[in-house]
Amino acid sequence: MEEKEPKNIPEWKQRLNDFPDSPGVYIFKDRNGDVLYVGKAKNLKKRVSSYTRRQFADTKTAKMLERVTNVDFIVTASEKEALLLESNLIKKFRPKYNVILTDDKNYPCIRIDTSQPFPRLEIVRKIKNDGAIYFGPFPSVKAVRHTLRTVKRMFPLRQCKTRKLQQRSRPCLNFQIGRCLGPCAGQVQEDEYNKIVQEVILFLQGRTDLLQNQLEQKMKEAAEQLDFERAAVYRDRLTDVQKTLQTQRIVSTRFIDRDIICLYGENESWLVEILFVRQGALLDSRDYFFSNTWLTSSEIIETFITQYYQENKFIPDEILLSVLPDNIEYLTEWLSEKKGRKVVIRKPMKGEGRQLxxxxxxxxxxxxxxxxxxxxxxxxxxxQFQKILKLKSPPTHIACVDISHFHGKHTVGSLVVFREGVPFKEKYKRFRMMSDKPANDPAMIAELLERFLAHHREDAKMLDLLIIDGGKAQLNTAVKVLKRSRYPELPVISIAKGPDHWLTRDPGKTRDRIYLPNRKNPISFASAPGLLLFVQQLRDEAHRFAISYQQKKFRKQLTASILDEIPGVGKKRKNELLKHFGSISKIANASIDDLLKVNNLPRNVAENIHEYFQNIRTDES
Structure with a gap:
């Protein structure tokens, strides 16, 4: 009888006895060393061994295991530590088979520093331990700006952009229309201003009953003193508050901050929905879609919570879940430590929580x-991309490059990335172009790509397709740059507007042309209009991103002070001069002795300033 030869057993399966019976993180890798999946385990040996014993019905897991050639592990002191390490490694390696949360931005808050005289409201993204009062976070910039507009309409706090109040010779337009009390021009006493600040704080804290009582009381007191103009101010403010409250959706009688996290899925696709409840009012919602994942509902919720709250995000007093994770005690402990006080995580079965x-x-x-x-x-x-462009596989990560300028100046470049058809904004890149070539010169494309490929190798490595905003010349330049780089096989195409592109706004009749390497004439996407629209969407997003950067640079130059032209006057001295004198005209009319009264201003700089404005007067005369 012939003896059967044993099947080839992958090396990682032969090493299972080397794995410890300890908590930790395991990392599946392919033959190129790329990370395929990161997981955590209470017992590393048992967990990794389970992949050799189980018959996986879902094809995605089976396909992943076929690609695994090596498994690394990291031992941790506890399951909680393994939970956090898993989240960090997922963020670092972005494995194909993990659930990855792409939104890792801090949500905006409203900040007011009451330790400063005449404080103002401002939007910030990070909560610091600086003694200021923070409100929020708000689920979007749109939501926080709406709230700020509402507050500014009702309460006349100063709106100037400088954190510290600067004295001016006359108040701004907001004072003239009743939207500011004019502290910069001495139009209001500090104690009177601070009363308005306290009203704003009550409003933003959701303590509107107390605020309404206070406004009503102040209105009555003013009327009794026959100060009817002041009484009318309080009456109008009270009416505005009441109207604002009517538009809010109050969903809870408990004035606490809550996040309601719900999970819904079909087959291998899942969606996580978050409702943001702040001080009993439903502010907004946000959803996150995950496809082709083989994790259980409990594992998805656990992974989501860990990634979502790890990035210094605001942690509410209570988190309501539709599915409880297995490691709820570790999550509760970790979030409570992070917040500095107890956080409640629960799945309500009845009452107000169940309704939410x-x-x-x-x-x-x-x-x-x-x-x-x-x-x-x-x-x-x-x-369609794969078929028309003859790609090896359907492209998941697609980048588009654009160069933009303003009358030949302020030239900038942008690179935007779409993943699975949606903007992957954390991978967007902006470039301040160094070349002195014309903005439409292919050399600009070469400079941008060379810098991107040299300094962002991991981002370049993940791309499946590159789109250039330009014609044949720009495309040929991109091909040359790629050939001498680490990524010569990266597919690249270009999109160019035709000479009569402005004649129609109908995408189906567009004159845009698509160019491919080694092909003289552009190709037609007439048989795939959806594909053409998608390429145009990418191109337009790259252009929008470049324009926003360009405008920012241009505005900075436009708002540069005349003082920047004077030798010895930097940003700090400029601010000190404006703070002391209040305006450019007063600085221009100041004597050298007046200038020397500014904090630590050297005599030679004072003389430069005085001489500069004297020369301007001479030239004008």
């Missing part, structure tokens, strides 16, 4: 169907 969960689940179902439809459409676009 039902609301979140209804939203999750609706948004899931919308996202699923979008996903199906993009899958078709990816297949």
């Amino acid at each position: 969960l039902n609301l979140g689940l209804d939203n999750a179902r609706k948004h899931f169907q919308m996202r699923k439809s979008e996903k199906i459409n993009h899958e078709e676009i990816k297949k």
